[in-house]
Amino acid sequence: MNIRDIYKGKRVFLTGHTGFKGSWLLTWLHDMGAEVKGYALAPQAGNELYHDIGGDELCTSVIADIRDADRLAREMKAFAPDFVFHLAAQPLVRLSYAIPVETFAVNAIGTAHVLEAMRQLGHPCTGVMITTDKVYENPETGVPFREDDKLGGHDPYSASKAAAEIVIASYRSSYFQSGRIAEHGISISSARAGNVIGGGDMAGDRIVPDIIRALINDRKISIRNPLATRPWEHVMEPLQGYLLLGALQHAQPGQYDTCYNFGPYPDHTKSVEVLAKGLLDRWGDDTNRIEFDRSPQPKEASLLNLDITKAGAELGWTPRLDFAETVNFTADWYRDRHLNGMDARALILRDIQKFESIA
Numbered sequence: 209m210n211i212r213d214i215y216k217g218k219r220v221f222l223t224g225h226t227g228f229k230g231s232w233l234l235t236w237l238h239d240m241g242a243e244v245k246g247y248a249l250a251p252q253a254g255n256e257l258y259h260d261i262g263g264d265e266l267c268t269s270v271i272a273d274i275r276d277a278d279r280l281a282r283e284m285k286a287f288a289p290d291f292v293f294h295l296a297a298q299p300l301v302r303l304s305y306a307i308p309v310e311t312f313a314v315n316a317i318g319t320a321h322v323l324e325a326m327r328q329l330g331h332p333c334t335g336v337m338i339t340t341d342k343v344y345e346n347p348e349t350g351v352p353f354r355e356d357d358k359l360g361g362h363d364p365y366s367a368s369k370a371a372a373e374i375v376i377a378s379y380r381s382s383y384f385q386s387g388r389i390a391e392h393g394i395s396i397s398s399a400r401a402g403n404v405i406g407g408g409d410m411a412g413d414r415i416v417p418d419i420i421r422a423l424i425n426d427r428k429i430s431i432r433n434p435l436a437t438r439p440w441e442h443v444m445e446p447l448q449g450y451l452l453l454g455a456l457q458h459a460q461p462g463q464y465d466t467c468y469n470f471g472p473y474p475d476h477t478k479s480v481e482v483l484a485k486g487l488l489d490r491w492g493d494d495t496n497r498i499e500f501d502r503s504p505q506p507k508e509a510s511l512l513n514l515d516i517t518k519a520g521a522e523l524g525w526t527p528r529l530d531f532a533e534t535v536n537f538t539a540d541w542y543r544d545r546h547l548n549g550m551d552a553r554a555l556i557l558r559d560i561q562k563f564e565s566i567a
């Protein structure tokens with residue numbers, strides 16, 4: 209299947225289009241010839257990849273809150289989308305400890321609002337709901353999670369995304385049953401990905417943006433939880449998974465209405481320390497600027513792996529970049545943007561073109 213053919217000329221409603229993954233997905237969809245309407249809050253000061261890529265030129269952008277159910281339903285219905293990709297979320301674990309109720313409202317109830325808006329559409333539509341690898345109850349054994357493992361979540365972010373999964377499953381079994389797709393026309397899946405990295409993310413309190421800010425400003429880097437491992441993957445990997453999943457749902461309605469993990473191969477799960485050193489090496493920085501912050505931190509799961517067998521077997525999806533390539537793509541993007549002044553959208557398109565050629 210040629211994914212580009214599926215999305216060409218289609219109408220795609222993208223929540224969270226002003227964020228990191230949203231900006232990459234918007235650029236990709238626009239490049240494939242899709243017509244995109246975005247729905248999200250304005251980019252946060254200092255984290256403006258969306259403005260950097262000239263996002264307003266690539267979509268009809270609605271700046272509004274996912275908690276405003278009426279506005280969301282109105283904007284979606286007026287657009288009559290063929291696809292909905294739901295990425296809008298409060299995505300930070302540590303922030304979720306400070307604003308737990310807001311995190312639940314945006315992530316769990318916000319997802320219900322998206323599904324409810326789809327229920328009111330009145331025409332066929334394919335939805336891919338983005339949750340996270342943190343939706344699983346994590347006893348920290350290191351055993352990779354499979355899609356039918358128990359949901360859970362210690363911190364409010366993880367719990368809010370697990371709650372979103374339950375909301376999605378409830379809408380599917382109550383309104384959007386696969387066996388009755390001919391009646392309701394709505395196909396819903398959920399996608400669980402790991403910690404994504406890639407050019408342009410400048411969110412506060414994330415390891416790669418923290419390192420890049422330190423490099424640009426010639427400062428020391430303080431790294432907490434250096435031995436914690438994560439399933440690092442380049443942002444293009446899960447995005448390609450979401451696009452493939454949506455395309456298959458669209459082509460064979462009712463066949464893929466379930467959940468999928470989109471993580472890297474297990475041996476690409478590396479510690480924060482290894483990632484940090486890899487980025488500094490590729491950047492060409494030899495100033496020994498890493499400091500390890502060993503002070504007590506709010507709990508974040510330190511062992512987390514995804515089993516990606518199901519996405520491979522059912523969708524034919526596998527990761528394309530190994531860990532070193534993932535780091536190199538990421539470091540090169542930031543270096544070419546911040547040291548060499550290259551255009552942000554052109555850099556994303558350059559990476560997408562290289563990535564697609566690896567297939």
Ligand SMILES: NC(=O)c1ccc[n+]([C@@H]2O[C@H](COP(=O)([O-])OP(=O)(O)OC[C@H]3O[C@@H](n4cnc5c(N)ncnc54)[C@H](O)[C@@H]3O)[C@@H](O)[C@H]2O)c1
Pocket residue numbers: 223224225226227228229230247248249250251272273274275294295296297298299314338339340341401402403404405411
């Ligand atoms: N970045 C990662 O490592 C990672 C890993 C797993 C899952 N995810 C998930 O992927 C999705 C995108 O994450 P990201 O890294 O691009 O995050 P981001 O913070 O860069 O973007 C979040 C987006 O959601 C929007 N948003 C936040 N609150 C909103 C609200 N109340 N109403 C409307 N829009 C709102 C923001 O405006 C932004 O467009 C999220 O659902 C996140 O949970 C991210």
